[in-house]
Amino acid sequence: MPAPKDVYIAVIGAGGVGKCFLSQLEVISKRLSANPASPTLSLILVSRSKMILYSPEYVALPHGDISTKLAASTQEPLPLPKIIDFLAAAPSKVILVDNTSSQDVADQYPQVLSRGISIVTPNKKAFSGSYKLWQDIFAAAASSGAKVYHESSVGAGLPVISTLKDLVDTGDSVTKIEGVFSGTMSFLFNSFAPTEGSGGKWSAEVKKAKELGYTEPDPRDDLNGLDVARKLTILARLAGLQVESPTSFPVQSLIPKELESVGSGDEFLQRLPEFDAQMEETKVAAEKEGKVVRFVGSIDVAKKEVKVGLEKFDRSHPIAALKGSDNIISFYTKRYGANPLIVQGAGAGGEVTAMGVTADLLKVLERLT
Numbered sequence: 001m002p003a004p005k006d007v008y009i010a011v012i013g014a015g016g017v018g019k020c021f022l023s024q025l026e027v028i029s030k031r032l033s034a035n036p037a038s039p040t041l042s043l044i045l046v047s048r049s050k051m052i053l054y055s056p057e058y059v060a061l062p063h064g065d066i067s068t069k070l071a072a073s074t075q076e077p078l079p080l081p082k083i084i085d086f087l088a089a090a091p092s093k094v095i096l097v098d099n100t101s102s103q104d105v106a107d108q109y110p111q112v113l114s115r116g117i118s119i120v121t122p123n124k125k126a127f128s129g130s131y132k133l134w135q136d137i138f139a140a141a142a143s144s145g146a147k148v149y150h151e152s153s154v155g156a157g158l159p160v161i162s163t164l165k166d167l168v169d170t171g172d173s174v175t176k177i178e179g180v181f182s183g184t185m186s187f188l189f190n191s192f193a194p195t196e197g198s199g200g201k202w203s204a205e206v207k208k209a210k211e212l213g214y215t216e217p218d219p220r221d222d223l224n225g226l227d228v229a230r231k232l233t234i235l236a237r238l239a240g241l242q243v244e245s246p247t248s249f250p251v252q253s254l255i256p257k258e259l260e261s262v263g264s265g266d267e268f269l270q271r272l273p274e275f276d277a278q279m280e281e282t283k284v285a286a287e288k289e290g291k292v293v294r295f296v297g298s299i300d301v302a303k304k305e306v307k308v309g310l311e312k313f314d315r316s317h318p319i320a321a322l323k324g325s326d327n328i329i330s331f332y333t334k335r336y337g338a339n340p341l342i343v344q345g346a347g348a349g350g351e352v353t354a355m356g357v358t359a360d361l362l363k364v365l366e367r368l369t
């Protein structure tokens, strides 16, 4: 069957990643429109928590500076089920781009897919929620033919999900996956406990990571280890383990006990400097052994063991020597033997994350019939 001539795009979430995605969408739309054999992309809806800009007649929204137009929109926000009804009634194929970190949006994926709407997303919540949600998502996609791609849910735009899928689909046997899976944690430890020099204050580095767009909307979701646990849940499931949830294995939290019940992320950041001495102690303990501390994760497929937390590394170790927000992910497999397949590079940031989302969108376009 030929690819559909027009494809409608709906974008939920226009924050750090969403804004970069919208400008990358402009670039690919222009490129595709220059080729008569390519589908025409029509952006028909963009929304944030309490704002929406959409075209009730399914006419493409005007190009250029969509996030400013969204901020100025006076259209009444639609609840999610109404957005899904609107998209399901579109006169051609629809791709929904979820650039939020919302569990509510993620919970709707089976419903969205079962109505023939494809999904691309960097949101980890759907694929690391309950195992039932995971099964429902892929069952809905299989029965409707809609596609679902989520490369940026692990390692931002780095080819982590696609690499693991290729290994599994071609019959290799993955024995272990390990490394640094958080851009925020990588940046924090690379700058707070560098291999050379003294490093900055922990709380100041946390603020910087947020300003650079590396953290989750609430940075506590990074510091409590849950963001890494979510990524490992996704990878473990793709490697064949039936991991029930990101809290079903040991995860070390770096949230000081005294701040565990603080109400907002802003208050948490304000009070964090009071606890800098705790992280300093951890750093000094590693230094006494001539090592540096880093936040890592691992999946031992044979033992069915997943764990997330701090470990000490020699200064010459590749994990100790990472720079900026870099992730490093090593896949040990039967075919690759003792020398793992390694993926390394920026693991957070708006542009590199949006790149994975935009590339997924292109993959869906190639596969839509």
Ligand SMILES: NC(=O)C1=CN([C@@H]2O[C@H](COP(=O)(O)OP(=O)(O)OC[C@H]3O[C@@H](n4cnc5c(N)ncnc54)[C@H](OP(=O)(O)O)[C@@H]3O)[C@@H](O)[C@H]2O)C=CC1
Residues within 6 Å of the ligand: 012, 013, 014, 015, 016, 017, 018, 047, 048, 049, 050, 051, 099, 100, 101, 102, 104, 105, 122, 123, 124, 152, 153, 155, 156, 183, 213, 214, 215, 216, 217, 347, 348, 349, 350, 353
């Ligand atoms: N930043 C990064 O480096 C990476 C991010 N990711 C993932 O990308 C996603 C986006 O991250 P990021 O852009 O940094 O986050 P931001 O907080 O910058 O943006 C989130 C956006 O989602 C919107 N939003 C939240 N809930 C809803 C909802 N229920 N309905 C509609 N819109 C909603 C927010 O709107 P409003 O502002 O109005 O509340 C905001 O526009 C997350 O899932 C994150 O885990 C993945 C890899 C790397």
Ligand SMILES: N[C@@H](CC=O)C(=O)O
Residues within 6 Å of the ligand: 152, 153, 154, 155, 156, 181, 182, 183, 184, 185, 214, 215, 216, 222, 227, 347, 348, 349
């Ligand atoms: N907060 C996350 C963003 C990407 O998944 C991270 O720092 O890795």
Ligand code: NA
Residues within 6 Å of the ligand: 151, 152, 153, 154, 155, 156, 157, 158, 159, 160, 161, 356
């Ligand atoms: Na990725």
